[in-house]
């Protein structure tokens with residue numbers, strides 16, 4: 001469906017067996033082997049449908065020479081605001097496009113479309129709304145984009161610090177945004193997200209003068225989960241810290257695009 005120039009895709013919850021099935025659900029086949037008089041049950045981890053679809057997406061991105069970044073965070077940490085500002089800079093040198101996931105509304109897509117970049121909005125509100133973007137949903141969203149006219153595709157995932165980290169969508173790099181209003185403990189409480197990402201943004205640092213927030217502690221917590229991960233201290237409001245963040249994306253994109 002095309003709404004004011006924004007493609008809107010409805011993702012069904014349990015469609016085709018993808019939906020809200022998580023890799024950690026552990027419902028792979030159980031094999032029974034007999035050793036003498038003993039029966040041993042062996043659970044095999046099978047490649048699930050999402051991994052197969054993610055591989056297919058990755059091939060499409062390679063064929064079209066597109067660098068893909070998956071941007072994840074809790075609701076409200078600043079994904080859309082960071083992206084609005086980031087696009088303004090990147091679009092001077094790269095042809096950018098965005099896929100944005102939300103349970104409901106096209107509000108983020110409308111904000112991002114103002115950049116001039118093509119934007120596809122995915123809504124997952126049918127059947128209660130998926131809490132993440134899965135690879136098959138991304139594949140569907142690609143129909144709304146001219147893949148030969150894109151160098152960098154940024155995916156704003158659904159606001160959630162848990163589930164999106166479990167789903168490979170065929171991206172090249174993953175970034176988590178944590179804002180300074182969320183508490184220093186979050187990397188330890190939600191370790192998968194920080195383990196799976198390639199970089200972290202500590203956003204809303206313009207608010208630090210008004211908070212009791214320990215930047216050294218949160219950074220140590222991030223590095224405890226993922227040693228050596230780059231951590232960029234940013235304000236999407238003032239663009240403080242954006243130079244290093246933008247340099248990182250540019251370097252990653254150039255590595256892929258040549």
Ligand SMILES: Nc1nc2c(ncn2[C@@H]2O[C@H](COP(=O)(O)OP(=O)(O)OP(=O)(O)O)[C@@H](O)[C@H]2O)c(=O)[nH]1
Pocket residue numbers: 073074075076077078079080081082108158159160203204205206207234235236237238
């Ligand atoms: N002070 C301050 N506010 C920010 C900053 N970044 C974002 N905000 C504000 O935080 C609120 C949420 O920002 P969004 O960019 O919409 O957050 P989001 O992560 O895209 O939210 P969802 O898509 O709903 O998950 C908005 O009111 C923004 O203006 C920042 O760096 N500093």
Ligand SMILES: [Mg+2]
Pocket residue numbers: 079080081108156
């Ligand atoms: Mg948003």
